[in-house]
Amino acid sequence: MKKYIVAGLLYSFSILAQASVSGVALDSIDVDASNKESLQNGAVIYMDYCMSCHSLEYARYNRVARDLEIEENEFVERFIHTGAKFGELMENAIPEKQAKSWFGSAPPDLTLVSKLRSPEWLYSYLRGFYADDSRPWGVNNVIFKDVGMPHVLLQLQGLCAVEPSIGHGEALCEEYASEGSMSAEEYDAATYDLVNFLAYMADPSKLERERLGWMVFLFLGIFFVVSWLYTRELHKDIH
Numbered sequence: 001m002k003k004y005i006v007a008g009l010l011y012s013f014s015i016l017a018q019a020s021v022s023g024v025a026l027d028s029i030d031v032d033a034s035n036k037e038s039l040q041n042g043a044v045i046y047m048d049y050c051m052s053c054h055s056l057e058y059a060r061y062n063r064v065a066r067d068l069e070i071e072e073n074e075f076v077e078r079f080i081h082t083g084a085k086f087g088e089l090m091e092n093a094i095p096e097k098q099a100k101s102w103f104g105s106a107p108p109d110l111t112l113v114s115k116l117r118s119p120e121w122l123y124s125y126l127r128g129f130y131a132d133d134s135r136p137w138g139v140n141n142v143i144f145k146d147v148g149m150p151h152v153l154l155q156l157q158g159l160c161a162v163e164p165s166i167g168h169g170e171a172l173c174e175e176y177a178s179e180g181s182m183s184a185e186e187y188d189a190a191t192y193d194l195v196n197f198l199a200y201m202a203d204p205s206k207l208e209r210e211r212l213g214w215m216v217f218l219f220l221g222i223f224f225v226v227s228w229l230y231t232r233e234l235h236k237d238i239h
């Protein structure tokens with residue numbers, strides 16, 4: 001019950017969180033929960049680079065596998081690195097006390113981060129890191145000033161030596177302090193997949209809800225036509 005209360009509070013405060021980033025230029029992103037290939041790649045990136053610190057404890061592995069159309073054996077092999085069972089909640093293995101000792105505070109659960117922040121915020125944030133020797137982790141972020149998190153995707157993106165340009169459709173880095181394994185275009189695509197996956201995690205029933213919504217509209221349309229014909233037939237002899 002406690003987890004559901006927390007989830008509700010996070011969702012309720014999402015509007016306030018959006019207001020906190022008003023005035024900050026963000027790059028646009030159009031998430032697509034029907035793009036299974038993107039969701040699968042985003043899940044791989046999350047499990048490999050994020051899950052060691054950030055849990056997704058409001059979701060279960062088997063539900064994600066079903067939605068992403070991945071067989072159980074393949075999912076367990078590729079996505080579960082903590083020894084958890086297929087039907088368990090997606091919690092990480094790091095103890096909260098140890099996490100607080102390492103980072104100063106326990107890394108937050110990210111199941112609802114897309115609702116709390118927005119896909120645009122996440123997309124811009126993950127592409128907004130740059131070198132800053134004054135910070136404990138040696139990095140800062142254009143979107144989240146004085147961020148307390150390391151650049152976990154540095155191996156992929158590299159590290160910009162100066163503040164990248166965010167809010168103009170692409171993250172532009174004029175000079176790199178270190179090179180990554182991906183080009184700028186490849187990293188943007190990988191970041192899109194990761195954010196797309198997090199957007200799905202925050203609202204896993206979106207496609208089903210939309211499908212049922214269209215069915216309801218169809219039913220109401222048919223019911224309206226039948227009702228109109230029936231009413232016309234009843235009043236035919238009155239006039």
